[in-house]
Structures are given as C-alpha cells and as structure tokens.
Amino acid sequence: MKKPSRDTISRMALYLRALQELSKARTSPTISSQDLAKELNISSDQLRRDLWYFGQFGRRGVGYSIESLKSKISQILGLNRSWNVCICGVGNLGSALLAYKGFKEHSLNIVAAFDVDPRKIYKKKSGIMIYPLGDMKKIVRSRAIEIAIIATPTAGALLILNKLVSCKVKAILNFAPVKLTAPPSVKLRNVDLSTELFNLTHFLSHGVR
Amino acid sequence: MKKPSRDTISRMALYLRALQELSKARTSPTISSQDLAKELNISSDQLRRDLWYFGQFGRRGVGYSIESLKSKISQILGLNRSWNVCICGVGNLGSALLAYKGFKEHSLNIVAAFDVDPRKIYKKKSGIMIYPLGDMKKIVRSRAIEIAIIATPTAGALLILNKLVSCKVKAILNFAPVKLTAPPSVKLRNVDLSTELFNLTHFLSHGVR
DNA sequence: TTGTGTGAAACTTTTCACAGCC
DNA sequence: GGCTGTGAAAAGTTTCACACAA
Numbered sequence: 001m002k003k004p005s006r007d008t009i010s011r012m013a014l015y016l017r018a019l020q021e022l023s024k025a026r027t028s029p030t031i032s033s034q035d036l037a038k039e040l041n042i043s044s045d046q047l048r049r050d051l052w053y054f055g056q057f058g059r060r061g062v063g064y065s066i067e068s069l070k071s072k073i074s075q076i077l078g079l080n081r082s083w084n085v086c087i088c089g090v091g092n093l094g095s096a097l098l099a100y101k102g103f104k105e106h107s108l109n110i111v112a113a114f115d116v117d118p119r120k121i122y123k124k125k126s127g128i129m130i131y132p133l134g135d136m137k138k139i140v141r142s143r144a145i146e147i148a149i150i151a152t153p154t155a156g157a158l159l160i161l162n163k164l165v166s167c168k169v170k171a172i173l174n175f176a177p178v179k180l181t182a183p184p185s186v187k188l189r190n191v192d193l194s195t196e197l198f199n200l201t202h203f204l205s206h207g208v209r
Numbered sequence: 210m211k212k213p214s215r216d217t218i219s220r221m222a223l224y225l226r227a228l229q230e231l232s233k234a235r236t237s238p239t240i241s242s243q244d245l246a247k248e249l250n251i252s253s254d255q256l257r258r259d260l261w262y263f264g265q266f267g268r269r270g271v272g273y274s275i276e277s278l279k280s281k282i283s284q285i286l287g288l289n290r291s292w293n294v295c296i297c298g299v300g301n302l303g304s305a306l307l308a309y310k311g312f313k314e315h316s317l318n319i320v321a322a323f324d325v326d327p328r329k330i331y332k333k334k335s336g337i338m339i340y341p342l343g344d345m346k347k348i349v350r351s352r353a354i355e356i357a358i359i360a361t362p363t364a365g366a367l368l369i370l371n372k373l374v375s376c377k378v379k380a381i382l383n384f385a386p387v388k389l390t391a392p393p394s395v396k397l398r399n400v401d402l403s404t405e406l407f408n409l410t411h412f413l414s415h416g417v418r
Numbered sequence: 419t420t421g422t423g424t425g426a427a428a429c430t431t432t433t434c435a436c437a438g439c440c
Numbered sequence: 441g442g443c444t445g446t447g448a449a450a451a452g453t454t455t456c457a458c459a460c461a462a
Contacts, residue, residue, distance in 0.1 A: 002452090005452075005453070006408060007453085008453095009407065009408050009411050010404050010407075010408065012407075012411075013401070013403070013404045013407040013408075014388060014401075014404075017386065017387075017388075018388075032420085032421060032422090033421075033422075034421080039388075040388055041388070041390055043454080043455070044421090044422095045454070045455055045456075046453090046454065046455080048421095048422065048423065048424085049423095049424085049453085049454075049455090051422095051423090052422095052423065052424070056422080056423070057422095058421080058422050058423080059421085059422075059461080059462065060420080060421055060422045060423080060460070060461040060462055061419075061420045061421055061422080061461065061462040062420080062421075062422085062461095062462065063420090063421065063422080064422090076411065076415075077407045077410055077411045077414075078407075078410035078411050078412075078413055078414030078415065079407070079410060081414075083410060083413075085406075091305075091308075092301070092304050092305035092307075092308045092309070093302075093305040093309075095301050095304075095305070096300075096301035096302040096304070096305045097402070098301075099300075099301045100301070100302075100402070100403075102386055102402075102403050103403065103406070106403070106407070108403075108406060108410070146413065147406070147409060147410070147413075149406075170413055171409040171410075171412065171413055173405055173406055173409060177226065177311055178226075179223060179226075179227075179248070179249050179250070181250055187409055187412050187413065189405050189408060189409060191402075191405050192222070192223075193306070193309070193311075193400075194222070194309075194311050194312065194315070194317075195219050195222045195223070196219075196382055196398050196400050197294075197312070197317060197356070197358075197382055198218065198219075198221070198222040198286045198287075198288070198315070199215060199218050199219065199222075199398060200356060200380040200382060200396055200398060201286055201287035201288060201292060201317070201356070201380075202218050202221075202285065202286045202287050203287075203380065203396050204287055204292075204355065204356075204379055204380055204396065205286075205287030205290075206285075206287065211430090214430075214431070216431085217431090241442085241443060241444090242443075242444075243443080252432080252433070253443090253444095254432070254433055254434075254435095255431090255432065255433080257443095257444065257445065257446085258431085258432075258433090258445090258446085260444095260445090261444095261445065261446070265444080265445070266444095267443075267444050267445080268439080268440065268443085268444075269438070269439040269440055269442080269443055269444045269445080270439065270440030270441085270442050270443050270444080271439095271440060271442085271443070271444085272442090272443065272444080273444090
C-alpha cells in the first residue's frame with residue numbers, strides 16, 4: 001500500500017465537507033462514489049482511489065454510509081480530536097481568520113492571538129485575547145498550542161517563525177507572502193493568496209489550462 | 210513542446226517574487242538556477258524544466274539575468290498589463306483582500322466591491338467603493354472588470370456566482386468554502402483556507418508527508 | 419444489477435545525466 | 441570549470457476495466 005499524496009489529502013477535506021452537507025440534507029443514508037464525485041466535479045475513479053489509500057469503507061452494490069464515511073475521513077484528517085491553534089498577526093487577514101467559523105466546526109480551537117502593536121495587546125477580538133510576543137512561550141505552553149498560523153506582513157514573518165519554532169509548536173501555516181522554511185521538527189506549509197490569482201491571469205492572457 | 214501544469218504556473222509566481230527580492234537586494238545582475246532554487250527549497254532541475262515550457266531565458270555558464278527573467282515571467286503570468294478586479298463580500302476576508310497590498314504591485318487593481326448589507330453600501334473601505342448587487346452589471350461594464358473574487362459566506366456564494374457569470378466576468382476566484390462550478394466561458398478557481406490546515410492535522414496525527 | 423476495490427495501462431511530473439555553450 | 445537546455449529514465453497520479461460482493 002502506498003502513501004497518499006498531498007492532493008489526495010486535500011480532496012479528503014472536500015469529501016468531508018460534501019458529506020457534511022449531505023448529512024444535513026438527510027436524503028439517503030448512503031451515497032455512491034458516482035454521486036459524491038459528481039458533486040465535486042471529479043471522477044468516481046479518483047474518489048475510490050483516494051479512499052483506497054486508507055482502507056475499505058464501502059459496500060459493493062450499495063455505496064458508502066454517509067455517517068460512517070464522514071467519521072472515517074475525520075479520523076484520517078486528524079479531526080477526531082481537538083487542536084489548539086494561535087493566530088500571529090491581527091491585521092485584516094488575522095482578524096478574518098479569528099472570525100472564521102469553519103475552524104471550530106472541525107475542532108480547531110483558536111485559543112490565542114499575538115501581535116506587536118501595543119494598542120491591540122491585552123484586548124479581545126472575536127472573543128480571543130491578543131498577547132504580546134513576549135508572552136508567547138508562556139501562552140503556547142499553558143494553552144497547549146500545537147498549531148500556529150502566521151498572518152503578519154512579510155517583514156514580521158521570519159521573526160515570528162523563529163519564535164514559534166523555539167516555542168516548539170508542531171505545525172505552522174504561513175499566509176505571509178514569503179516562502180518560509182522550518183527545521184524538520186516543525187511541519188510548515190506556505191499558502192499564498194495571490195498565487196491562485198496569477199493562475200487566472202496566466203489563463204486569461206494565454207488561454208490554456 | 211508541452212503545456213505547463215498548474216503547479217508550474219504556481220511556481221512561476223514564486224520565482225517572480227524571489228526575483229523581485231533579489232532585484233531589490235541588488236547583489237549580482239545574474240543568478241543561477243541552483244541559487245534561485247535553493248531560495249525556494251526546490252531542485253534546480255525543476256526550475257529549469259519549468260522555464261523550459263516557455264522558452265530559453267538563460268546563458269550557459271552564466272545563469273539568468275534577474276531583470277530579464279523577471280520581465281519574462283511577468284509576461285508569462287499575464288502581469289505585463291493591468292487587470293480590473295472586484296471583491297464580492299466585504300466581511301473580514303473581503304476587507305483583508307481590499308487592504309492587501311500585494312495585488313497592486315502586480316497591476317491587479319481592485320476597482321469595486323459588492324455587498325448585500327445596506328449599512329456598508331455606498332461607503333468606501335480602503336479607498337474602494339462598496340456597491341449593492343443591483344449595481345453589479347453597470348459597474349462591471351463601466352469599470353471593465355474582468356476578474357472577480359468571491360469572499361462571501363457559503364450561503365451567498367452561489368447567488369453571487371450566478372450574477373457574476375451573467376455579468377460576463379472572465380475569471381472568478383472563490384474563497385467561500387463551497388466548491389463552485391461555472392460554465393466554460395468563465396474560468397473559476399476554488400481556494401479553501403482550511404484545506405491546508407487539514408493537511409497539517411493529518412500530518413500531525415499520522416506522521417506522513 | 420449495482421457499485422466497490424483494485425491490478426494494469428495510460429498519462430503526467432520530476433529527476434537524472436550529459437551534450438554543448440560561456 | 442560553470443551552468444543551461446533537454447532527451448530519457450524514474451516516479452507518481454489518474455483512468456480504465458473488470459472481478460466480485462450485496
């Protein structure tokens with residue numbers, strides 16, 4: 001059995017979201033790979049292959065139980081437990097993430113925020129306390145924070161990264177438009193909001209893909 | 210010659226950003242694929258192969274001229290002209306995008322925003338006027354808007370999508386956590402902020418990739 | 419008959435490795 | 441010697457197609 005690719009994991013997240021919709025809609029207790037794939041504009045082959053990496057979840061001739069597939073995918077994505085998360089940088093993007101409701105639904109709890117601006121410090125935003133960087137070590141430890149999100153401007157990102165690494169957070173998601181690198185003890189992913197836009201401008205200019 | 214993949218295009222955006230840094234730093238007028246790739250933690254083979262899809266930009270034994278590669282990549286990404294963009298949904302994320310400086314640098318001009326909240330309408334935010342949906346057709350046409358960004362909650366996304374399609378925008382970037390589909394006349398990309406987080410929780414739970 | 423699970427084929431992307439110019 | 445450009449090999453991903461279970 002082989003290792004699933006990162007794209008497979010990303011699609012698992014899509015499957016989970018679609019299953020949650022279906023679960024609310026309460027149509028039938030089961031769904032076929034065809035029908036679920038159609039919702040997401042992918043092939044049923046790909047859906048079945050993605051699930052194949054993790055085991056056998058369906059019944060031949062019937063399909064997948066929505067509830068049980070939902071809980072299996074939650075487990076695969078590590079969402080069967082809760083995670084404490086902090087947001088670093090409470091500018092526009094940081095505030096958007098603080099207010100984002102999609103996190104709590106998946107037991108991702110934002111428990112603290114950090115900023116350098118003295119006017120923001122020790123105030124709450126969307127119910128979350130904003131701390132100065134000097135408090136980071138203490139708060140990360142006391143609140144058992146394992147995941148950090150960097151939402152600072154480019155200039156502050158490297159300083160924050162180093163602080164987070166020394167606080168021993170386990171994973172970091174970076175939204176600042178710099179490609180950051182972390183030691184292997186920390187899992188780091190860079191996300192760039194404008195990259196996708198450039199995919200669009202490329203397409204509009206040259207008419208491919 | 211083959212078509213570049215979407216990943217190749219995304220990396221082109223990274224290369225451009227790195228080259229812009231180098232250009233500011235004014236170290237040497239040229240850079241080798243090795244050195245540029247090292248900045249981005251990828252292999253020099255991959256960088257050279259990515260460029261290969263578009264032509265020959267380097268000189269053997271020397272490397273690439275930073276300035277000329279920069280302008281070539283800008284052209285490839287369609288950033289050698291300017292684009293008018295609108296933001297749909299002026300909540301936290303929409304506001305973050307309105308304030309985001311990275312767009313203007315690449316001649317992506319946000320020229321209008323739309324929202325359903327009467328309290329926001331006909332007011333400016335980050336210097337951009339917010340219009341009601343009823344004005345969309347008029348504004349899209351008069352401001353020659355070709356690209357739209359959806360930053361509404363899930364519930365509003367489909368309505369906005371349909372309006373945008375009927376206004377004949379050419380490309381849409383969707384940040385709402387639903388997978389939207391558009392007719393082939395419109396290029397649509399879905400971006401989900403929480404998907405990347407799930408990649409991290411998956412990794413932390415199972416220790417792979 | 420319906421629809422999963424999965425080898426095998428087809429296709430895509432990355433890496434290797436080296437000829438050829440600076 | 442240094443470094444690009446690029447065929448060819450290797451690795452990875454998606455699609456095909458069908459055995460088999462309900």
